Each structure stands twice: as structure tokens, then as C-alpha cells.
Amino acid sequence: MKRLLLAIVTVLFLGNITAFAKNKIDHLEPAFWWVGMKSPKLQLLVHGENISDLKPELNYAGVSIDKVSRVSNPNYLFVDLLIEKDTKAGEFDILFKKGKKTAVSYKYQLLEREEGSAERIGFTPKDVMYLITPDRFVNGNAENDNVAGLKEQVDRSDSNGRHGGDIQGMINSLDYIADMGFTAIWVNPLLENDQEKYSYHGYSTTDYYKIDGRYGSNEEYQKLSRLAKEKGVGLIMDVILNHCGSEHWWMKDVPSVDWINNKGEFMQCTHKRSTIQDSYASKEDLKQFADGWFVKTMPDLNQRNEFMATYLIQNAIWWIEYAGLSGIRVDTYPYSDAEFLAEWTGRVMEEYPNFNIVGEEWSTNPAIVSYWQKGKVNHDGYRSNLPSLMDFPLQNAMVEALTKEETWGTGWIKLYEMLANDFLYFDPGNLVIFPDNHDMARIFDQVERDYDLYKMAIVYTLTMRGIPQIYYGTEILAKSDAGGDHGKLRTDFPGGWEGDQINAFTGEGLSDQEKDAQAFMKRILNWRKTSDVIHNGKLMHYAPELGIYSYFRYSDAGKVMVILNKNKEAAQIKTARYHEMLNGNETGKDIISGKTYSLNGSFEVPARSALILEIN
The missing domain is CATH 2.60.40.1180 (Golgi alpha-mannosidase II)
Incomplete structure (x- = not known):
């Protein structure tokens, strides 16, 4: 009889999940949370075969189930919890029952928040960000170059392949970053990108709660943040709200037909961002922009779906709390639903009032960029909660000013007049300014490899109003591919791989001009750190x-x-x-x-x- 019962009842251990008979939970997100958050609400996404047949129950002081939502796919449940203000940290079982019998049990944890977490200070004009493409910076752990179960393997000979840079490499480089004078690092996405190819850039997320194994682990990301903070360097996370990767686990079993825009079918985005502000734009044009996909491998998320919206909001808060972030950069900001963006930023800033978030709106028109900044009074009544934006108009004007002849309407006057547009912004001092980034030619190439013009670009960026950002390698005159290959402009940082003949950390193999550029930037950066007049x-x-x-x-x-x-x-x-x-x-x-x-x-x-x- 005992053998028969053992044959019928199977106990599976999957993280915190205990499952009986045929029922099991494949995903429960977020896997844990914290007590003492300003919002008492928490929504759990639960995924498993026919999970909607089950009824969740729990018994823990201060925690209750407020609502259980079922959707068209029976493999999903959305469970809304209420966590009272004085709830104690601890763990409890969430029982998923069929009738009176427990089919699945999940041990849920509520953690204590780090002291001062709610008051954490985001990046400010005191900071200078160092932008890193992690796969191309430093390979600190060659053992994770190839990870079993992840599709794309390392191939450093392929400019668009994975090269092996990782979190340990950034940890190893913190002394260099701090000594140079940088006070924050913005790292291109580190979340899992388990795509067949071209996955190194990180913008095709396949798991929103997991660091890609080829970069390291969630715990290593925490460690990076902690060690960086000890050296006076904050960590800024690159977040993608608009799209995920086509290999994300939910793409094989979406909760509902409206989880992905255009009913999950590919429709090319027009990239005509100004349709949002255009008083004369057709609804069709707006739909093709807002609901269109970047590419076929980047399904466009529908943030008008209430469960998707909550998922993305909670995910951002989870990473801020878990990793002790100093800021967030949001990729392709205006591509997401505008009302959702106001809610997303509002909810994050409500939890962390002193935090900072910068959005990417790649337009050279300041009227378009300023539309998205919190406090701006817009013609259509739209109210944003986004504190900061990337100042693409100023970057473009700076390059034109440096490279054009001094005639009326060109040269310095272009930059002077662009800066005069600052009245359009609610807070121009909180914009992020930069000479180049991971999506454009290196500044040394943009100024036609004229070293004098390069130095003027650096001086302008580091002394102008706003929060400067410098792309890794810009300090040593990194060059980009003339053919526009993004993989080549995101070049490997010299000295980041064992056996490199050139080493930017030690200076070995750098030209005299490259050494001079590095020393030039280092001098200004470290002076800037002490200059209140530049900060304020x-x-x-x-x-x-x-x-x-x-x-x-x-x-x-x-x-x-x-x-x-x-x-x-x-x-x-x-x-x-x-x-x-x-x-x-x-x-x-x-x-x-x-x-x-x-x-x-x-x-x-x-x-x-x-x-x-x-x-x-």
C-alpha cells in the first residue's frame, strides 16, 4: 500500500515549490518581496499547467489574498496580495488547492528592506556615468563564457557575437573606474537573453528576473552594486519596457491574446515617434508606431493589459530593492504606451522619491524630448512622471558645432541656439548629456578624428549643465567601424581579455595620444567631483x-x-x-x-x- 501511494504521490522540489500529483508551478514571479514597502499591494504571476483550476490560500499575519484573477489561458493565475504596514519579515506557504486537497505548495518569503532603502538617492548632476556594454568590457570569469542550456556561445571573432565580458570583469575594474573619476556606471542590459544569435547587446529579454548566466548570477549583480557603492560608484540598470525577446518563456504560452501587441503577430514599427505629439497624426499612424515591433525577434509588449503593466512596474521595483540601484535608464522610452509610462514612473518614484530615471527619446528636436519630462505642461494635457531624459538634441548640435565651418547658422551658433531651447524643459539641469553612446559612432570619429575637437567635446560635456555620460573606451579615443557595424563600435576594451597586446588599464600598448586623452579626461573628471559650482x-x-x-x-x-x-x-x-x-x-x-x-x-x-x- 505504501509503495502504491509513493507511486501515485510525487513530490517535486523546484526552488520553493512543492508539487503533488500532476500539478506543478513552472513560474511564480516575483519569487519573493519585502515588508515595509509604501504600496501594500503585490501581484503574483503564477504559471503552470491548468493552474487556474486551483484556489490559492495562505495563513500569515499581516498578509491576505485580496483578489484572484483568471485569464483566457488556464495555465495562469494572477494573485493579488495585501501586505499590511507592520507585517514582519518571514516565510509562509501559499497553498494551491483543488477542493480541500493541496495540489501545489509554494514557500513565499518576505524580506526586511535594507536600512534607508526608501530614501536612496538617485544619480544627480554631481555624477558622471560610465556607460558599459558588459559583453565587450572585461572578461573576468572565462568559465561562464559558454553556459549549458543557453543557445548562443562565445565567438570573439564575430563582431556581432558574444565575446565573454561579464559582471566579474566589471568588479575587477572598479578601481580603474573610480580612479578615473566616474561616480556611476550605467550597464547595458544584463538580464537573460537566450536568443539564437545577436544576443550580446541584451535588449531581447527572455527572463525579467534573472541575470544572464554568461554574465554571472543575480548574487554577483548584487555584489557588483555593493562593491561599487563602497568606492563611491552607483549602479544604473538598463530597463526595456517596450519589448521582450522572442524566446521569452511566456512567448510559448502567452496568458492572453492581448499580452503582445497586434495579437502576437509581427507588425513593423514605423519609428515615427513624433506621431505622439502630432496634433494632426492619424490614429492608424499612431497605432503602427505604438503597437509595431522593433524587429521580429522583439515582440512588442502591450502595457494596456493591466497584468502586463503591473508585472513591469513590480519588476523595476524588485530590482531597485534587490540590487540597491542608483538609477534606471529606460530604453526606447516613447515606444511604450504613454499612459502606462506615466503610471510606471509614478509608481517607482512613489516608492523611491529621491531616485532618478532617465528615458531614451532619440530625437534631435527639444520640443519632442521635453514632452516627456515631469513637470512639463503639454499641449495635449499629458502629464509625465519621468525625471530625466537623454539630451540627444544637444549632442547632435555639439557635433555639428565642432565640425561645421563658422558661417551664419552653423558652427558654434548651432550649439548656442540649441542651448537657448532649454526653456522647453521643466528641469534642463537633470538631463543626461553625452558625446556618444552604444548606438552611434564614437565621438572621435564624429569629429573626424581631430584630437583638438575631441578635447573640446569632452570639456563641453563635463562642464555643461546636466549629468554627463561617457561611453567606455571614449577616454582612450576608441574608434568605430566606418560601415556602421554596431558590433564594431562596441569594441572590446583593450586589456579586458587575457593575452590582449594593448591594455588600457596599465597603458601598455596605447599610443601617446591615447594616453594623453585618458589623462586629460581623468584630470577633468576628478576636478569635477569636487566642483560644487559645476554640480549646482x-x-x-x-x-x-x-x-x-x-x-x-x-x-x-x-x-x-x-x-x-x-x-x-x-x-x-x-x-x-x-x-x-x-x-x-x-x-x-x-x-x-x-x-x-x-x-x-x-x-x-x-x-x-x-x-x-x-x-x-
């Missing part, structure tokens, strides 16, 4: 004249004058023009060269140079 100061700029563009950052803490000279000859600067700023100030010390300049009457700015003068 106001801005006054002067209309360009004769190839010279100049501006001041100023506050009660002091003044800094920045002068950019594109001319092939030295230029005389007459200080009378700057009487508003220089009244009573006699000298300025260039933080790059260390030279002191007299500000009485006039002074000479070297040809094709940038000065950063601390005014005395």
Missing part, C-alpha cells in the same frame, strides 16, 4: 564670436569660465565683454594646464583649445 551652479553663455564660444557656471560657491576656441590661431579675449561675470575678479586658473590667466583687459587663448578657468 547656474549657467550664462555668450553668443559665439569669431570662432569662440564661452560660458560661465556660477553660484555662491564660485565661478568657472569655459572658453572653446576652434580657430587655427590664438585668439585675444577682451574681458570687458564679460563684466557681468568678471566684475572684480582678477585671475583665472586653467584646471587643465595649471596656468593662471590675468583677467585685466585681455588674455590669449591658444589655437584650437579649451580652457576651464576657475575664477579668483
Whole structure:
């Protein structure tokens, strides 16, 4: 009789799941949560064959089941929990019953929050972000280059293949990052991307709660955040709300026909982002943009589905709490449903009022970009909760200003006039500014490999209003492929792999110019860390004249004058023009060269140079 019972009743151990007979849970997300969150609500996505036939029950002080939702697919249950304010951390069984019998049991954990978690400070203008494509930075653990069960294997000879960079590599490089003067790292997506090919970039998520095994583990990601924080470096997570990967587990068994836009069938996105703000746009154009897919391997998520929306909101909060994040960067921000975006950012910022989130709206039109910033009064009444955006308009104008001849309407005037559009933004000081990123040619190439222009771009980025971001390798004049191959512009960082002949960490094999660029940036970055006037100061700029563009950052803490000279000859600067700023100030010390300049009457700015003068 005992043998018969053992044959009939099978006990399976899958994480916290105990299953009996034929019922089992394949996924329960989020797998655990925390007590003391501002919102008492938590929705569990439960996936398993015919799980909707079962009724969930639990018995734990301070926790109750508020609602159970069933959808068209019987393999899903959505269980809404209420967690009271004073609930104690601990664990309890969620019993999934059929009649009076328990078919599946899941041991759920509620954890204590880290002290001060709710008040965590996000990235601010005090910071400079170091943007890393992890697969291409440093291979710190060769043993995880290939992982059993994950489709794509390492092939460093393929520019679009996986090269082996990982979390351990970033951990190993924290001293370099901190010594350079960076105070935050924005890492391109690390979540599992179990796609057949072209998976290294990370933007085709196949598991929203799991770090890709070829990068490491969830625990290693936690460790990276903790060790970085010890060195004064925050961790910013790259989040994709618009789409997932075609190999995501739910694509094989979607909860409902409206889980993915266009009923799960591929429809090409038009990428015409301005249809959102266009008063004259047709509904059809708006639908083809908002519901279209990036590519066939990136199914477009339908955030109008209430369960999808809640899933994505909770996932962001889970990672902030779990990893102690200092910020989030949201990929392809305007591609998601606009009302959902307002709710998503609102819910995250409600939990973490001092946090920061930056969205990617790749438009060179500041009227389009500013639409998405919190506090902006929009023509259509749309209210955003997004604190920050990537300043693509300023980046584009900076490159044009550096590379175009000084004629009316081009050159410095382009940059001057773009900055004058700041009145469109609610908070221009909270924008993220940058010379290049992971989706565009390297700045050294954008300025036609002119080293003097490169240095002006770096000076401008690190002294202008906003929060600077520098792409890994930009400090050593990294170059991109002329053919536009993204895999080649996301080049391996030299010295990140055993046997590399060039090593940017030690300087071995770098050219004199590359070493100089690295030292140049390091000097400015470490000065910037201590400059309150750059962090918090106001801005006054002067209309360009004769190839010279100049501006001041100023506050009660002091003044800094920045002068950019594109001319092939030295230029005389007459200080009378700057009487508003220089009244009573006699000298300025260039933080790059260390030279002191007299500000009485006039002074000479070297040809094709940038000065950063601390005014005395």
C-alpha cells in the first residue's frame, strides 16, 4: 500500500515549490518581496499547467489574498496580495488547492528592506556615468563564457557575437573606474537573453528576473552594486519596457491574446515617434508606431493589459530593492504606451522619491524630448512622471558645432541656439548629456578624428549643465567601424581579455595620444567631483564670436569660465565683454594646464583649445 501511494504521490522540489500529483508551478514571479514597502499591494504571476483550476490560500499575519484573477489561458493565475504596514519579515506557504486537497505548495518569503532603502538617492548632476556594454568590457570569469542550456556561445571573432565580458570583469575594474573619476556606471542590459544569435547587446529579454548566466548570477549583480557603492560608484540598470525577446518563456504560452501587441503577430514599427505629439497624426499612424515591433525577434509588449503593466512596474521595483540601484535608464522610452509610462514612473518614484530615471527619446528636436519630462505642461494635457531624459538634441548640435565651418547658422551658433531651447524643459539641469553612446559612432570619429575637437567635446560635456555620460573606451579615443557595424563600435576594451597586446588599464600598448586623452579626461573628471559650482551652479553663455564660444557656471560657491576656441590661431579675449561675470575678479586658473590667466583687459587663448578657468 505504501509503495502504491509513493507511486501515485510525487513530490517535486523546484526552488520553493512543492508539487503533488500532476500539478506543478513552472513560474511564480516575483519569487519573493519585502515588508515595509509604501504600496501594500503585490501581484503574483503564477504559471503552470491548468493552474487556474486551483484556489490559492495562505495563513500569515499581516498578509491576505485580496483578489484572484483568471485569464483566457488556464495555465495562469494572477494573485493579488495585501501586505499590511507592520507585517514582519518571514516565510509562509501559499497553498494551491483543488477542493480541500493541496495540489501545489509554494514557500513565499518576505524580506526586511535594507536600512534607508526608501530614501536612496538617485544619480544627480554631481555624477558622471560610465556607460558599459558588459559583453565587450572585461572578461573576468572565462568559465561562464559558454553556459549549458543557453543557445548562443562565445565567438570573439564575430563582431556581432558574444565575446565573454561579464559582471566579474566589471568588479575587477572598479578601481580603474573610480580612479578615473566616474561616480556611476550605467550597464547595458544584463538580464537573460537566450536568443539564437545577436544576443550580446541584451535588449531581447527572455527572463525579467534573472541575470544572464554568461554574465554571472543575480548574487554577483548584487555584489557588483555593493562593491561599487563602497568606492563611491552607483549602479544604473538598463530597463526595456517596450519589448521582450522572442524566446521569452511566456512567448510559448502567452496568458492572453492581448499580452503582445497586434495579437502576437509581427507588425513593423514605423519609428515615427513624433506621431505622439502630432496634433494632426492619424490614429492608424499612431497605432503602427505604438503597437509595431522593433524587429521580429522583439515582440512588442502591450502595457494596456493591466497584468502586463503591473508585472513591469513590480519588476523595476524588485530590482531597485534587490540590487540597491542608483538609477534606471529606460530604453526606447516613447515606444511604450504613454499612459502606462506615466503610471510606471509614478509608481517607482512613489516608492523611491529621491531616485532618478532617465528615458531614451532619440530625437534631435527639444520640443519632442521635453514632452516627456515631469513637470512639463503639454499641449495635449499629458502629464509625465519621468525625471530625466537623454539630451540627444544637444549632442547632435555639439557635433555639428565642432565640425561645421563658422558661417551664419552653423558652427558654434548651432550649439548656442540649441542651448537657448532649454526653456522647453521643466528641469534642463537633470538631463543626461553625452558625446556618444552604444548606438552611434564614437565621438572621435564624429569629429573626424581631430584630437583638438575631441578635447573640446569632452570639456563641453563635463562642464555643461546636466549629468554627463561617457561611453567606455571614449577616454582612450576608441574608434568605430566606418560601415556602421554596431558590433564594431562596441569594441572590446583593450586589456579586458587575457593575452590582449594593448591594455588600457596599465597603458601598455596605447599610443601617446591615447594616453594623453585618458589623462586629460581623468584630470577633468576628478576636478569635477569636487566642483560644487559645476554640480549646482547656474549657467550664462555668450553668443559665439569669431570662432569662440564661452560660458560661465556660477553660484555662491564660485565661478568657472569655459572658453572653446576652434580657430587655427590664438585668439585675444577682451574681458570687458564679460563684466557681468568678471566684475572684480582678477585671475583665472586653467584646471587643465595649471596656468593662471590675468583677467585685466585681455588674455590669449591658444589655437584650437579649451580652457576651464576657475575664477579668483
